[in-house]
Amino acid sequence: MHGQNILAAAIAVSLGCSLTEFLPAAYAAPTDTAQTVSNDADDSLMDFSLDAMTVEAKRPDWESKLSPGTVNIVRPDEFKGEQKSLPDLLLTVPGVHVREVNGKGQYTTVTMRGSTAAQVGIFIDGVLANLGGDTAVDLSTIPVKNVERIEVYRGYIPSRFGGTFMGGVINIVTKKPETTNVSLEVGKSSYGGKRGSMEITAPLGDGSIMVGTNYESSDGDFKYKNYAAERYLPYGAEQIAGQQKVIDNFNNETIDYMTKGAVINLQQEQIDYYKANNDAWLGFVRSDSLKDAIYDNRYEYAKKDVGNSNLYLIEQQVVDRGLKDEYLKRGYDDSDWHEALQYDWIGSSFGEGVLTPEIKEEILKEYGDKVVQNNIDKWTNDADPDKNKNQAGRKESLEKLKQKQKEAENATRYRKYNDYEKTSTIVKWQNKNWVIKGTYDTLDRHMPDSVWLGDVNAAVYNNGVDLSDRYYYDSRRQKQNSASLMLQNRQEIGKLEWGWMLDYMHQDKKYRAEHINTAYPNSEWDMQNQPLREWSRYKSNKYTAQIDGGYKLNDNNMLDFLINYSKEGLDIDGSNMAKILGGQASQNFLSAQIRNRYEQELFNVQLQDSITLDKEGTWIFTPSVRYNQSKITGFSDGKRFTDGQASWIHPKDSQTKGKATWQLALKKEVNENLTLRMTGGTYYRLLNMAEIAGDGAGILPAPKNHNGEGAMFPVPEEGKQFDISAIMHNKLLGADNSTTLTYYWRDSTNMLQLERAGKDYWSYFNDNKGKSHGIELQSSFKWNKFDLDLQVTYLNTSAYNKHTATQFGEYASVWPTYQPEWEGNIRLTYRPSEKFSLFAEGHYTDEYFTYYNKATSGKLSPYLSGKPVCSLFVMNSGLKWMPKKNWQLTFGCNDILNKGPKSKIRSDAAFMVPGYINPEFPIQGRTYYVTARYQF
Known part of the structure; x- marks a missing residue:
């Protein structure tokens, strides 16, 4: 008869009802206790009445009929008023680990015996709840009100659950409507928590x-x-000091760049003086003196400086003088005559170039001022800390670092x-x-x-x-x-x-x-x-x-x-x-x-x-x-x-x-x-x-x-x-x-x-x-x-x-x-x-x-x-x-x-x-x- 009891009990549970509902008398649960197993699901208001102590001792016998393997039963009504969610209830089951992925009340998954969340089947009244939009069921979306019990299976999974699940199966069984009853529940909790429920059963x-x-x-x-904020503080202080040092050292770096880069020509005494006297250097930068120094020094470089900023000026003059055809006659085409022009300008062409020294001088005399002037404005602006875009970015970055430091201090x-x-x-x-x-x-x-x-x-x-x-x-x-x-x-x-x-x-x-x-x-x-x-x-x-x-x-x-x-x-x-x-x-x-x-x-x-x-x-x-x-x-x-x-x-x-x-x-x-x-x-x-x-x-x-x-x-x-x-x-x-x-x-x-x-x-x-x-x-x-x-x-x-x-x-x-x-x-x-x-x-x-x-x-x-x-x-x-x-x-x-x-x-x-x-x-x-x- 045990084989009959096991299957009949499993069938009844798969319907979401009490054990005795569909069972012949021969299959009924034992009654040698103060309260029968079928009455153990009673909706009595309190879950700690003194006259029902023997019920719990018999529950494992009833649970064993659900599956020949490992099964635990959790009854939400035993936790009435405690405002527990499905994840909270599952924490009471051995072998089960709940992961509140995005925090409490947010996306939550469950694993069993070392499985992944996708390896756990979630059923509601015997119906698989997994849908294709998620790799694992979000437990936070499943209500436990109006639930009679939660069955948790590990290892052997009964055949009444379609599919194979390596981790296990959780079956949520809703209540069976029985006696006439109306119940109301309201609750408040910290952080704006509110709850309310109503349940009515009637014939x-x-x-x-x-x-x-x-x-x-x-x-x-x-x-x-x-905690990351506390760890950030020493790092943030180091970053602020480093950025401030870069900003403060702007003038000296600019002097080195302009002198070593042959933008201007200064004597070592002048360099040392300006580095020691920032106000004097800024006065030099913001007057015409810097422009004159750049022009004097860079005019000769204009003969060789054929960068993207001024090559078009030279090309246009060559075209205006009809000299482009000379390049085409020499076998160049529209795609490579520019390169030949560049070689001519810097004096690196093989053989005699189209641009003779006399032509170069004419072009430089007529357009030299424009060629040099294109760079003068850029260099003078870059040398001024109030106009330099990089310096402005560093100051903006410094303010952000200070704001981050202020945030981290609290x-x-x-x-x-x-x-x-x-x-x-x-x-x-x-x-x-x-x-x-x-x-x-x-x-x-x-x-x-x-x-x-x-x-x-x-x-x-x-x-x-x-x-x-x-x-x-x-x-x-x-x-x-x-x-x-x-x-x-x-x-x-x-x-x-x-x-x-x-x-x-x-x-x-x-x-x-x-x-x-x-x-x-x-x-x-x-x-x-x-x-x-x-x-x-x-x-x-x-x-x-x-x-x-x-x-x-x-x-x-x-x-x-x-x-x-x-x-x-x-x-x-x-x-x-x-x-x-x-x-x-x-x-x-x-x-x-x-x-x-x-x-x-x-x-x-x-x-x-x-x-x-x-x-x-x-x-x-x-x-x-x-x-x-x-x-x-x-x-x-x-x-x-x-x-x-x-x-x-x-x-x-x-x-x-x-x-x-x-x-x-x-x-x-x-x-x-x-x-x-x-x-x-x-x-x-x-x-x-x-x-x-x-x-x-x-x-x-x-x-x-x-x-x-x-x-x-x-x-x-x-x-x-x-x-x-x-x-x-x-x-x-x-x-x-x-x-x-x-x-x-x-x-x-x-x-x-x-x-x-x-x-x-x-x-x-x-x-x-x-x-x-x-x-x-x-x-x-x-x-x-x-x-x-x-x-x-x-x-x-x-x-x-x-x-x-x-x-x-x-x-x-x-x-x-x-x-x-x-x-x-x-x-x-x-x-x-x-x-x-x-x-x-x-x-x-x-x-x-x-x-x-x-x-x-x-x-x-x-x-x-x-x-x-x-x-x-x-x-x-x-x-x-x-x-x-x-x-x-x-x-x-x-x-x-x-x-x-x-x-x-x-x-x-x-x-x-x-x-x-x-x-x-x-x-x-x-x-x-x-x-x-x-x-x-």
Whole structure:
């Protein structure tokens, strides 16, 4: 019967409902507790009632039925009022690392067991959420209100999730509408944070309906210290002193230049006098004396000085005198008679020239004054510090250096363009056989600037970001509308339980730079001709059809199957997408319309068998086979380059890839206190649109070689994995304890690396490979009034890269980026009474590297070349109070010690000795919040 329970539970979870909803009585969860598992998802207002202590002890048994591999369940309702986002909740799962790429509330990704973010599949109610406009799902855009649970799978991935994902799968299951209920919640937090939500559930027809709407916004203007500014101070002082010295030494340098360059002829005594008496020199420069001296000295040089400034005067006189014909008679033509004239003028012609000494004297006498005068004005102006353009530029540069120094003297910054506003709406109707769900989400946010203003090597010099606009395109704003509609039906026919699902997803993502800042074109990536930099629009439409179910072969054998097909279309438009620059510019900027339309088709067939091997049901064997296929087509409409850097881009490029993979799982229930579990298998991760076809501008399909000959799409990533776990339930330290200890191992090949393939574009190459292994520990203690939850992850990763983009074909060791070796989370909850609950939690993230290059020569050490982020420990705390049965008030503070903004990267950046700079996007720190929740 265990095999039946596993599959039936998996089917129920895939529908987003409680375990007992579609299950016969034989499949129901155990009821030998104070509260059944199905009631564990109850929407009770408080999450710390004293009469439900035994529920947590049984949860691992329920979780084990979701997958024969490693799975964790996170329930947002257990954190009611704490204003946690999806990334916040995922921090409580071992083996998971969350990267807030652009800061809190901005673009955020997740990795598992050393994977990349693209190797993690994000599902919502069993439907893949990945869309082609991004290489990885932005977790910050996924609301967790109206969510019943978040399932996190690592290692073995159940067959009910179409596709193979080397990192793992996160499935977000929305709530099932049940009893009639109305709840309201409002909240405030630091830095302009506001939240509000309403949820209504009620019976409708032979089912029930849930309507939820949610709002969230923040200004995000938190304070932080710019460490690069502190490092800039000694460098800036040195630069100011050096520039001032150049300005002060202008007169002496001018004297040397004019005398050594034979512009004027002065005796050494005069030179020494003028150098010692600047006022006397300026008087000489600003009178006619300098002009006379230049004229007297340069008149003789005019006979030989045939530069671009006066050659035309001589040529014109030669033509006026009819002497050009003499050159033509001697075999010269219109292209080279000028050269012969020059040889004549300086007396270097072979044989007798056309210009005799007498003719030269006549020309010089008539035009000599003009020839010399052309240079007199330039030299006299250049000698005057008030008129010299270079000197004016030096003074302007000095003022900028002084302004930079003034900015650096106060390193306090307030984050700019870090605001966002999000809304989400869900309508879900469900009965015994049908589920109809519709969602509509909006996002309106500015996109904060990198405080490096370029790259890590520019961080110290460009520390003024967030004081004023410094980028060419600034005040960048993104607006996104997303909608989905799902229709699902499930039936039981004898031994077969099956269902079908249709799903539609739409996303319209708009971006525009509100401020074009021509005063700071600091980076080649910010130049005005770059495609999509001023504005862009990405529109996606995705259709999915799926049939899945389970068939009971016999009492010990349950077959689980899935057939899934989806098709997505993506249209891209934006600034300079159709602009072609002529001449040299066309070689420097990929400004033609290159990729403006894409299509992707995914096809998955998966079969899983759950086999009970013994009569007692203590041995369960679960094999699984999968065939997954992807076809991606990129279209380039309109004009494009026919030569140069993008010559390999065709009107239509397509790639189809598919492969079969397998998984095995074995579980042994040793006794009621100990379960052992082992899984292994192969993976073949199909690539998404952005990885194959690029983004239409800055990221392009990879050329076959670095010269841009032919076209080469990257191929899917492959790998294999193994893990073994021990799950223990017992009494420990006087508490009910549940502990899971897992060892995992993964070997990955053909991994993608985004590399710079040309001056103005990047491409994905299958240049990486790597191995990772580690340990995950999760332990929960339940006492009478205390709960303690602990999660720890150890990760050891080795990575290698061969740099195809630059023709280096041998693998070399590189740093695995954004993969901390140690990461852990601890949470303590205390319930002194039914009305109060206090909690405290801490999250530790070990140091990790932000740049993959590992230096092997030069002054830079291998460690510093990886630009490591220092370890970080963040503490949160709060109080929940229930003054009345239907009221809950929550008061809390996140990052009590304000560690987020103090996060540091150790680097040798920007001309300085090794020291610290900020991460590219600083993280928000200490945040106070209050939430009021009322349930009618």
